[in-house]
Amino acid sequence: MILSLEYRHSPARYLASRTVTATKAGSRLAGMVAGNMSPLRLINLAAPVPPDEGWTRVAPRLSGICGSDLGLLMGRSSPYFSSLSSTPFVPGHEVVGETLDELPDLPAGSRVVLDPVLSCEPRAIEACQWCASNRESRCDHVTTGAISPGVQTGSCAETGGGWSRQFVAHRSQLHPVPDSLDDERAVLVEPLACAVHAARRVPVPTGASVVVIGAGTVGLMTLLALREIAPTSPIHVVAKHGHQQERALALGATAVHEPSRAARALRRSTKARMHSPEWGAEFLLGGVDVVFECTGGAAGLDTALRLTRAGGTVVVSGMPSGNVDLAPLWFRELQLVGAYASDSGGPDEVARRSDFDEAIELAGAAPLDGWVEPPYPLRRWREALSHAVDAGKLGSVKIAFAPGKD
Known part of the structure; x- marks a missing residue:
């Protein structure tokens, strides 16, 4: 069993959160997100199992709290996504972690960052037109294949997510982290890859x-x-x-x-x-x-x-x-x-490095010191979410969990 923050969808709570957040702001809003109306609960769950040999278990070292996570908890995210996920799920898609299983080209114990998009390759199905042209963020098959529906790790019931002490990921989702990049910079790679993707759109x-x-x-x-x-x-x-x-x-x-x-x-x-x-x-x-x-x-x-x-x-x-x-x-x-998520290189006629490769290099060179606040253990999730809601007002950039901490 692994300690996890689990999200359970409730239409009634979604509508209530949507109503409350339309009229509240700041600390009152933070209290609502982390209070009794929250759809999150801290529980021990059975560890997710790798679907096949192309997958590995990953132990998160740091897991960021994204604006889209807060939007989900506040009832601000669009109901459009309700059919593109499988609940209950464990949120968390901005992750630097350590692999626990041997893969042919990735030894156990490797430090990695996660590309959360659950496209055709992780789903073990023939590539759609978008995945075939290296534009995985546009994948048409995010509800089919070998795993449950979910546009990303962190919205799929079967894979788990970064707000836990363990989840599973396909080899195609994992990018090795150079030794020169510490965890505090590495946890910023996924949102930075999304920014690179947006700038290239x-x-x-x-x-x-x-x-x-x-x-x-x-x-x-x-x-x-x-x-x-x-x-x-x-x-x-x-x-x-x-x-x-x-x-x-x-x-x-x-x-x-x-x-x-x-x-x-x-x-x-x-x-x-x-x-x-x-x-x-x-x-x-x-x-x-x-x-x-x-x-x-x-x-x-x-x-x-x-x-x-x-x-x-x-x-x-x-x-x-x-x-x-x-x-x-x-x-x-x-x-x-x-501009959604990231891709691995774009169409053949515009061949380029993947968004993650660019982001890893940029994360090592950019002035990012102090961007990540001291991380919270999962047991202090209410404090962490309250901090994230008020991050702008408090002078913070990125709030994260350290799921392995007690």
Whole structure:
């Protein structure tokens, strides 16, 4: 038996959480997520069993708490995903761990990071069109094959997840960690791979103006990836908290702006015209070329659409939630592009390194010291989740579990 945090879906609790989170914020919200309304419970579960010889058991060393995890617990995640998972499951997909079984090219005891996507290869089925072209994040078979439905480890009942002392993973999901990369940096590799993927989703021409909405983990890592891909472009960051603004500037942001002042600041830098509607936020005619929405909130996407020039592009890399006025999308003929998870190299005609290979290299070189707070044991899960909900206000970037700690 292994100690685990198990998520049990309850439509009644989902609706109740959705209602409460629509009106609460900050510490009150944190109390709700970690309190009696939480769909999580700390229990001892039977250890998951590797489905076949291509799998191994993994003991997590650190497991991050992602914004999408919090969205699930708050009832903010879309019901769209309810048929793409199998419950009850153990959350946790940002993991650095140690393998427990021998694989042909991966000895037991290897330190690895997890690519959580449960695509065709782990499911032991013929590759769909997306997996065949190395774009596993688009896999069409996430509910079929040899294991239970689940878009990722952390939403599949059969595999377990990182918020436990053991889960199982297929060899194709595991990336060895170099000795030079400590656990605190390694646990950031998965979200960093997602940021690399988002930055690659659209071309950023030389000199194109770019805005990143949000400077939490996703936003800061997207900025990091963009600085590698578009080193000469002006990149503005819209950040709510002072410490986020400081981190963004340290990572190479051209300028940072508070949300309430973003339109006015970008009006000047892009020579756009600003308009104030009878209701709703200000918007630009003119504006920036490419905007990356990294908050997952309705307000962030609304801001992104209002700052983008006609014919420009908005990349949605935070898991979206809430209702948004799409009038700017229609009126300015914008391109709205999704960026989900990561892939292993893209289509053959655009051959490149995998997002994880790029992320591992970037994690070793980037100024990430102090990004991961001292980790919590699973038994202190309520404190950990409360900290994660209030991370922005408290000056934190990444909150994680150390599942092996007592």
